[in-house]
Amino acid sequence: xxxxxxxxxxxxxxxxxFAPGDRVRAINATPxxxxxxxxxxxxxxxxxxxxxxxxxxPDTNAHGQGEHPGRLYTVVFDGAEVWGAGAEPGxxxxxxxxxxxxxxx
Amino acid sequence: xxxxxxxxPFDAPWQAQLFGLTVALSDAGxxxxxxxxxxxxxxxxxxxxxxxxxLAALETLLAARGIALPDEVAALAxxxxxxxxxxxxxxxxxxxxxxxxxxx
Amino acid sequence: xxxxxxxxxHDNHLDPMDARVRALETxxxxxxxxxxxxxxxxxxxxxxxxxxxxxxxVVARAWTDPDFADWLRRDATAAIAAMGFTGRQGEHMQAVxxxxxxxxxxxxxxxxxxxxxxxGLPPVWYKSPAYRSRVVLEPRAVLAEFGLExxxxxxxxxxxxxxxxxxxxxxxxxxxxxxxxxxxxxxxxTRESMVGTGLPRVPA
Numbered sequence: 001x002x003x004x005x006x007x008x009x010x011x012x013x014x015x016x017x018f019a020p021g022d023r024v025r026a027i028n029a030t031p032x033x034x035x036x037x038x039x040x041x042x043x044x045x046x047x048x049x050x051x052x053x054x055x056x057x058p059d060t061n062a063h064g065q066g067e068h069p070g071r072l073y074t075v076v077f078d079g080a081e082v083w084g085a086g087a088e089p090g091x092x093x094x095x096x097x098x099x100x101x102x103x104x105x
Numbered sequence: 106x107x108x109x110x111x112x113x114p115f116d117a118p119w120q121a122q123l124f125g126l127t128v129a130l131s132d133a134g135x136x137x138x139x140x141x142x143x144x145x146x147x148x149x150x151x152x153x154x155x156x157x158x159x160l161a162a163l164e165t166l167l168a169a170r171g172i173a174l175p176d177e178v179a180a181l182a183x184x185x186x187x188x189x190x191x192x193x194x195x196x197x198x199x200x201x202x203x204x205x206x207x208x209x
Numbered sequence: 210x211x212x213x214x215x216x217x218x219h220d221n222h223l224d225p226m227d228a229r230v231r232a233l234e235t236x237x238x239x240x241x242x243x244x245x246x247x248x249x250x251x252x253x254x255x256x257x258x259x260x261x262x263x264x265x266x267v268v269a270r271a272w273t274d275p276d277f278a279d280w281l282r283r284d285a286t287a288a289i290a291a292m293g294f295t296g297r298q299g300e301h302m303q304a305v306x307x308x309x310x311x312x313x314x315x316x317x318x319x320x321x322x323x324x325x326x327x328x329g330l331p332p333v334w335y336k337s338p339a340y341r342s343r344v345v346l347e348p349r350a351v352l353a354e355f356g357l358e359x360x361x362x363x364x365x366x367x368x369x370x371x372x373x374x375x376x377x378x379x380x381x382x383x384x385x386x387x388x389x390x391x392x393x394x395x396x397x398x399t400r401e402s403m404v405g406t407g408l409p410r411v412p413a
Contacts (some may be wrong), residue, residue, distance in 0.1 A: 181232035
């Protein structure tokens with residue numbers, strides 16, 4: 001049982017839109033298939049820390065249509081940018097976000 | 106938030122059973138785990154308690170794939186209740202103990 | 210109770226959730242989509258065999274073997290797999306090392322993603338709406354409720370497990386553990402210290 005597991009990384013043909021160090025903004029749209037984009041990060045700006053290649057995109061509507069891999073990035077947000085001046089000092093938040101959730105800032 | 110008695114992953118056997126079913130179905134390729142986390146997240150966002158959200162998410166995934174439709178689940182759940190009522194304490198509950206069971 | 214049960218020997222009552230789970234299992238078994246024995250094996254594995262002792266062994270080895278620590282930092286999935294810990298929710302691992310400058314905490318704000326292969330299944334508090342919503346907003350306050358007070362100049366980085374990467378916090382090796390071997394060290398590594406809501410025990 002434990003020997004298995006199901007890796008969800010997949011090759012993607014497109015070139016990465018973002019590179020480590022790029023400033024990016026999480027999209028502010030709330031289409032239901034973007035539910036792996038946390039609400040508290042929507043519209044906020046962070047910095048790409050790592051690019052992980054392609055990963056299966058979660059999309060319950062994709063059943064029967066094959067997988068839709070998208071490039072995944074670890075994006076780092078400053079606490080004060082997300083929560084405002086009242087944020088706890090020294091807070092850093094990071095999240096793993098698919099390319100389609102991000103725009104250049 | 107940190108009391109030891111809240112450390113166990115399951116509070117009741119049905120939660121463990123539900124967990125096992127979900128993992129087995131994903132192992133069998135019925136849905137990728139990414140779909141699962143998405144479905145669970147959507148139910149949790151609706152504010153359900155954790156394991157109720159888990160059950161609702163699995164029911165939603167199975168209904169969407171035409172594998173187990175809500176009416177079918179409700180009817181069988183009713184049969185299981187009937188079977189429980191027809192089973193003496195201390196005896197495993199079996200679906201065959203449901204009165205007028207139509208299961209073959 | 211609205212009804213008197215006359216037949217007290219036959220008054221088993223299933224929780225409605227329990228009945229629905231049994232109904233699903235019945236349907237899935239009849240359709241040949243699951244094997245009840247395989248379901249039982251999965252439950253047994255995750256209820257009894259996989260747990261934070263796995264992660265503790267990884268952390269203790271990282272404390273005592275610099276080459277392993279380096280591998281863990283570069284490719285946690287492979288380094289952890291080399292210790293025999295593979296499987297679901299461990300396919301894409303990242304180890305995050307605490308330093309005097311930065312303390313790491315993991316969460317899944319969207320549901321309850323957790324590194325099963327190294328920590329087992331998540332405890333109730335990890336799945337609670339309070340932890341999931343508050344730890345990204347006020348981690349110091351949450352950690353204080355766990356009894357963990359961090360120096361004010363230590364940064365707190367919260368890793369939200371929004372995709373398929375699973376995180377393992379590698380806490381700093383406690384002082385006074387020089388000369389201890391991996392097994393003795395592993396006994397100091399708590400689950401909370403690998404989620405970031407606690408620190409390792411200090412030797413008595």
